[in-house]
Amino acid sequence: MSSCGMPEIDTTPSxxxxxxxxxxxxxxxxxxxxxxxxxxxxxxxxxxxLSTSSLGQLMTVLPLVAILVLEERPYQMAVIGGASAxxxxxxxxxxxxxxxxxxxxxxxxxTDLGRAVSIASTPVSYFAFELRIEHLxxxxxxxxxxxxxxxxxxxxxxxxxxxxxxxxxxxSRMAASDAVVEQIGFSxxxxxxxxxSAISASVVQTVIFAVPGLLILTxxxxxxxxxxxxxxxxxxxxxxxxxxxxxxITEIGFQPGPLGVIYGVGGISSLIGAxxxxxxxxxLGVGPTMTLGAIFYGLIGFLIPxxxxxxxxxxxxxxxxxxxxxxFAMMHNIxxxxxxxxxxxxxx
Numbered sequence: 106m107s108s109c110g111m112p113e114i115d116t117t118p119s120x121x122x123x124x125x126x127x128x129x130x131x132x133x134x135x136x137x138x139x140x141x142x143x144x145x146x147x148x149x150x151x152x153x154x155l156s157t158s159s160l161g162q163l164m165t166v167l168p169l170v171a172i173l174v175l176e177e178r179p180y181q182m183a184v185i186g187g188a189s190a191x192x193x194x195x196x197x198x199x200x201x202x203x204x205x206x207x208x209x210x211x212x213x214x215x216t217d218l219g220r221a222v223s224i225a226s227t228p229v230s231y232f233a234f235e236l237r238i239e240h241l242x243x244x245x246x247x248x249x250x251x252x253x254x255x256x257x258x259x260x261x262x263x264x265x266x267x268x269x270x271x272x273x274x275x276x277s278r279m280a281a282s283d284a285v286v287e288q289i290g291f292s293x294x295x296x297x298x299x300x301x302s303a304i305s306a307s308v309v310q311t312v313i314f315a316v317p318g319l320l321i322l323t324x325x326x327x328x329x330x331x332x333x334x335x336x337x338x339x340x341x342x343x344x345x346x347x348x349x350x351x352x353x354i355t356e357i358g359f360q361p362g363p364l365g366v367i368y369g370v371g372g373i374s375s376l377i378g379a380x381x382x383x384x385x386x387x388x389l390g391v392g393p394t395m396t397l398g399a400i401f402y403g404l405i406g407f408l409i410p411x412x413x414x415x416x417x418x419x420x421x422x423x424x425x426x427x428x429x430x431x432x433f434a435m436m437h438n439i440x441x442x443x444x445x446x447x448x449x450x451x452x453x
Contacts, residue, residue: 142275147326148266154317155259156282158217161224161313162252163290163368167245168350169303169361170227174236181238182351188242192249200257209262210321210328216255217318223247225311228304264446265328273383273443280439281379287431288372295365349409357412357419367420371427378432382439391440398437405430 142148171185204212223244230236267275297306353359359367378398386394405426412422 142267142271142278145267147324148275150320150324151259151263151266152279152282154213154217154320155279156286157313157320158255158317159283160286160290160293161220161310161317163287164294164306164310164313165291165350166224166294166298166303166307166310167227167241167248169294169298170236170307171238171241172351172354173298173303173361174231175238175241183348184238185241185245186348189245189249192246192253196250196253200253204254204257204261208328209258209265210324212254212258213262213321214318216251216258217314217321219251220248220255221311221314221318223251224307224314227307228311231304260442260446262328266324266326269447272446273386273439276439276443276446277379277382280382280435281376284372284375284377284379284431284435286372287375288369290372291368292362292365295361295363299360299362352410353419353423357414358416359419367423367427370424371431374428374430374432375435378435379439381432382436385436386440391444395437395440398433398435398440402430402434402437 167185167189168182171182175181227236227240227244230240263275264272294306294310297309350364353364354361382394389397408422408426412419
């Protein structure tokens with residue numbers, strides 16, 4: 106199952122969203138065809154940076170280090186997941202207002218490079234000192250915190266790179282690339298850990314997080330002066346993600362590589378959802394598309410905890426939510442993000 110959350114939002118079934126007072130008026134989330142986004146170099150840099158950052162995040166190295174290197178037990182894995190989730194409690198509500206008062210571009214740079222440094226401390230600690238569970242908890246908290254600020258800043262920064270009536274199209278394309286990344290992200294971390302070591306996977310993850318930070322630095326388009334985006338801390342994502350990995354490896358008996366392939370299968374469904382999001386939204390409207398996506402994604406996810414211990418049967422229980430659920434989740438999330446960006450005035 107994709108790690109993306111499914112936050113609820115009140116909306117209408119219309120695909121035309123009014124901008125609050127002070128905004129430029131009505132904006133269509135599905136505008137007529139315009140100049141190609143490929144001619145926007147700053148957006149292309151931003152797009153590449155976010156896709157690379159998503160690859161680093163999807164590698165999920167910390168749970169693999171805890172399981173394969175430290176041989177931690179379930180309750181200790183829960184502590185790591187709790188440390189990551191605690192970042193949501195600590196910063197989930199304040200990240201949005203804080204980002205609104207600073208330059209989003211620099212927030213993206215600092216958070217990506219910060220995550221690279223944080224992850225790099227894991228192999229350094231392993232080779233130079235004694236790697237302990239406490240260290241992984243600190244890294245999980247730091248990465249979770251920086252990830253919250255990075256996601257808020259990326260959502261808020263996009264409207265300064267493209268016109269508002271291109272947001273649905275733009276978010277659909279970015280989601281499509283994320284879906285492709287999802288197909289390889291889990292697999293990359295799992296296979297590196299299986300063929301080399303979990304520590305080697307953390308070194309690769311360090312490099313991957315550094316690339317988007319350096320790439321964002323090359324964007325030169327002026328950013329509006331910050332004046333004052335709302336972010337729900339998705340604590341469930343951090344808690345459930347680590348526990349599903351632990352459940353799959355220790356209870357079912359999956360190896361990290363094949364488990365990564367199973368997770369990556371969801372990328373195919375996500376890619377289809379991203380490619381058809383604009384078309385479905387034109388036909389059904391924003392509200393029904395989001396509602397349908399949230400309901401179906403939530404229901405199909407119940408298959409995972411019901412998986413039996415027979416590995417081949419369990420594979421079916423893990424794969425079906427990827428194939429059937431992730432596409433609906435992607436259509437929901439594309440519309441949610443586009444709607445938030447469209448109704449938020451530029452000065453906010």
